[in-house]
Amino acid sequence: MSIPENTYDYIIVGAGSAGCVLANRLTEDGKHSVLLLETGGSDRSIFIQMPTALSIPMNTEKYAWQYETQPEPYLDNRRMHCPRGKVLGGSSSINGMVYVRGHARDFDEWQSEGATGWSYQHCLPYFRKAESWAFGGNAYRGDQGPLGVNNGNQMQNPLYRAFIEAGVQAGYLKTDDYNAAQQEGFGPMHMTVHKGRRWSTANAYLRPALQRGNLKVITHARVHRVVLENKTAVGVLFEHQGTLQTARVNREVILSAGSIGSPHLLQLSGIGNPDVLKAAGIETLHALPGVGENLQDHLEFYFQFRCLKPVSLNRKLGLWSRFLIGTRWILFKDGLGATNHFESCGFIRSKPGVEWPDLQYHFLPAAMRYDGKEAFDGDGFQLHIGHNKPRSRGHVRVTSANPHQPPEIQFNYLQHEADREGFRACVRLTREIINQPAMDAYRGDEIQPGLDVQSDEQIDAFVRRAVESAYHPSCSCKMGVDAMAVVDPETRVHGIQGLRVVDSSIFPTIPNGNLNAPTIMVAERAADLIQGKDPLAPSDAPVSMVSGWQERQRPGTAQR
Template identity: 80%
Template sequence: MTENRYDYIIVGAGSAGCVLANRLTEDARHRVLLLETGGSDKSIFIQMPTALSIPMNTKKYAWQFETEPEPFLDNRRMHCPRGKVLGGSSSINGMVYVRGHARDFDEWDSEGATGWHYRNVLPYFRKAETWAFGGNDYRGDKGPLGVNNGNNMQNPLYKAFIRAGSDAGYFETDDYNGTQQEGFGAMHMTVKNGRRWSTANAYLRPAMERDNLTVVTHALVHKVLLDGKTATGVRYEQGGKVHEAKAAEEVILSAGSIGSPHLLQLSGIGKREVLEKAGIEVKHELPGVGENLQDHLEFYFQYRCKQPVSLNGKLDWWNKLKIGVRWILRKDGLGATNHFESCGFIRSKAGVEWPDLQYHFLPAAMRYDGKEAFNGDGFQLHIGHNKPKSRGFVHVQSADPKQAPTIRFNYLQHEADREGFRDCVRLTREIINQPAMDEYRGAEIQPGAEVQTDEEIDAFVRQAVESAYHPSCSCKMGTDELAVVDPETRVHGIRNLRVVDSSIFPTIPNGNLNSPTIMVAERAADLIRGREPLQPSDAPVVMDDQWQTRQRPGQAKRALA
């Protein structure tokens, strides 16, 4: 068994781990080891944005986790892929860039993650990015992460969808990551110069030029090494050999919302009954490890398109070849976008303070994994209720680190979540039936006009919903009995051990998780280094001043909150 010594050991080269590797090695005095189970991200299928469905469904690049039968989804097992490659899930995701609503982070602060309110986190969102249209009080212009709008909504269906939202009485928003999330507008993506701009491209590659960073791939971490209640290093396997690495300062888990709780449990940190059932010695009882698991669900609302403008006409082998060759030669065209170029964020009902429903608009009718393309022209909306009340868990099954944990989200367990999806169906139909869509809207393919009653909608949703691939909150940050880390991201009761990734979110934000995960890592890096936090922002947030009494604003005056 070989042994090496470092100042910091980071487990997981994903959305958070790559950020930490970069920021911690800015100080040349810090020797950092970054461990990743996967390998290189240089595949064309990772780097080409339009090929996003391939790495997500490839064992080489993603853990192909599957849930236990979900009792409120007719006992379906749900696919839960997680990145297993440099860049982690930022190398296999849909590249959608959504920070979440300002109130999501105020909610974190109120849940016990003191200091993680919107005023404090906005500067770290700005620090992380370079927004293609220039910096301002909300957007950054000097950060590693390139963000743009893909092909700038050249397909007419994108803008028709935005106009339909306006026709239905909702806001149009110039920047849902800026002043105002609520409304319909252009969607943003982590693409730069036509390439997927993962955290591997944005953060890790520049850091790998530094002598004080060591990156080890194909390394499966077995456990965190403990000396009493102090983390001293990790044990990992590479090429059939077992190694130990020691950390003089800290061990930081950035293995994601499945990997981080699983690794804590393998190390003897977690709920006593879960560890004992798996035959693992309890080193530190921490009941919240693996609990509070949350995710977003979504389904596809599909329509025929009356005009031949959708992407369905580009799915034959000849057009795919042309798109691929153009991307290889020029890094532009349809190969340089994820195709989700317009979107919407709305509130499901009066009395909901900030948006809890999210739309991704796609000018094609197909599955997210690229399969089962509709025969003919069509378009679809990915729609989901994004503030679920249902909670699940990640539980270790055995002391063998190669055995996947038990995962169950308990999707739609809570009646409020089922009600939210009924709102999704009814509000979407109203939006798509606005005049702006008249020249494009054909017959409803899915759910189908016959699905009308609560019971019919519920039955459709149980069979049609899929994960939006946003597992989170399984090592929540806070101070209550289920909190795993404190507001400094330190594991309660264990010295020199932190968790920094989406697992520490107290609640799931209204949006995709890559951006807030990067923000968490940026802020955590300052906490780890003992640096003064960035100056809080006073940038105002636009809200509907009558949210308590109406579901949409119509043409009413907006209010600054």
């Protein structure tokens, strides 16, 4: 199929977690021409493809937008790092590769917020469609999809299993598969790694589609705005190789630029809150007050301990060890280079009266920072812990008609007292878990927060200075039908013909978990909606819910 010059059936802006999925699904029957525009370039770097090198692309300007927030008033006015993928695969090429769908109730919550057709029963078939689970398909897991998912090195380090056992000893459940019927509990963690390589959406979805004659991909293309005529999207204006070009569309423009990029592009196109647009010198072409609002993210901090046995990965951080790990990975695609090292985890509730888990653990058998540097000399381990159902809300707002000027990003982290309360629970519950007998052989001194951090005031002060983003910005173009909704349940921008948004920005609320899996699911389902296909039949697979949640914080204990 030949593609007419500068005219396409669909134009997708952003070759990220959602955009690569759409590029594949919209071209697979050969009936439609698709243009995929990406500001970044190739993802062929070893630092992207080797899972253990995950800290490098996230902190490299070539591969990620290095956004910073405005001073966050409830975090001692700290500016927070907000990297977003700027490469084929988008944030799936720079993230930690953790595969968490979220709790079933998260998607039921979406439906209750007005996203009709996005309940768990509607979403589960698309999670299954997307993945190839290393241990075979069932009512919850897929085994025929593009996205390879596994458990890395199968928890060979003894610290992983000790952490799981400590959670069970503390009165929590054990879960063999938190992405199936039961999220709540402690168990193995899953990652988007296939045959030892990062299995980004560029690898899983885009590469198989690149040979199709009806797909054109342009990298290093910066979209300036959506071109509108009479409140209809007719194309995009983009910059490539120093010149401005216009690409026209027969059917639809689809923004998949992420929770920072998509609202910013809508605003640059004259779609948004008139007051925000006027302040930036942009004419309002369509008033839509919810654009850029409702911004949410996950925060986390590192709970760090010294390790009494020489089993942690801290002894693998030297140059010679890294060389050996890298060499083995290059030759065989296995070993410590083939995992993100987050191989066990936990999902628990912060207090009685919380219906489904709102706290998440990533366990790491090392004590180090996201930039890959050691936190201290010697052996250690750490837990990444965060309160995952925040009630604080922020915004993304255009500040200039110049598309090269970054938007204002303000999360208002910890503005709501419930969020501060959730992090106090993180500190106190984690100490209970790590002090269980299963950790006795490994648990050394508490390095962070430190045993002097005990009272609410001390915990709050520690969290304000130590907490970091988990890099899950979302919800800034929320799906629904209320006055602040940006897209309808079909992912169409309210009031504009021929324009959709498909990425994590359309989540009504943030799920309890990492966002790559639900973003891919959203794109899979949106691809059917865009093509007018009947959605996959809803699943009837049951969900396991803990009884007595109104009175108990954990299943195996009295009220706490």
